[in-house]
Amino acid sequence: MFKKLFGKKEESSKTLELVAPLSGSLVSLEKVPDPVFAEKMMGDGLAIDPSEGMAVSPVDGEIIQVFPTKHAIGIRAENGAEILLHIGLETVALKGEGFDAHVKEGDKVKAGDRLMSFDLQIIRTKAKSTLTPVIITNTDSTLSLEKEGLGKVEKGVSPIMKLTMK
Known part of the structure; x- marks a missing residue:
């Protein structure tokens, strides 16, 4: 009874686990050779060095942006987190190739x-x-962001982050 009155049921709907959008090696954002990502100017997150050329959704949500050059996709998760998946670095110059x-x-x-x-x-x-940042672009709206250990990950399976929104 007290759990129902004082429990944190609100938190469960705002907490989300992201799975790896790519198979490969999970690396810290600080290792990305681009200051925009490494210095977290766009938000916090991780990066994956992909072992294959397929990206899957890390969460249940809605596609909010597909860049015209197709090198990046924005997703809004059901808990309000906004996730940017940016395939490779300086890939905008490929113009979709x-x-x-x-x-x-x-x-x-x-x-x-x-x-x-x-x-x-x-x-x-x-x-x-080929390093691919996975960024929470609205990090300022998070209560907590817990990152998984680095190493090999499998797309659609391996958890990479747990995120609780305000």
Whole structure:
């Protein structure tokens, strides 16, 4: 009875676990060779060095942006978290070459749904890096952000962050 009166049932709907959007190696954001990401100018998060060219949704939510060059996708999770998935570094210069988006703005997605496929070889040869930041762009609206340990992750399966929104 007291749990019902004083429990924190509100927190459960605001807490969310993100799964890896890519298979590969999870690395800290500080290791990303781009100050915009490494210094968390866009928000906090992690990065993944992908081992294959497929990205899936890390959460249940809605696609809020697919960049015209298809190198990045914005997702709003059901708890209000806004997540930016930025495939590689300086990939905007590829003007969409090697990228194929499987979603569009307004689409509803579930964790593990395909978002985009991309040619890792093109990114390796024509862009600065394959490292892919996964950023919470509205970090100022979070109560807590817990990151998982670094190492190998599997897309759609491995938890990478637990996030509680205000």
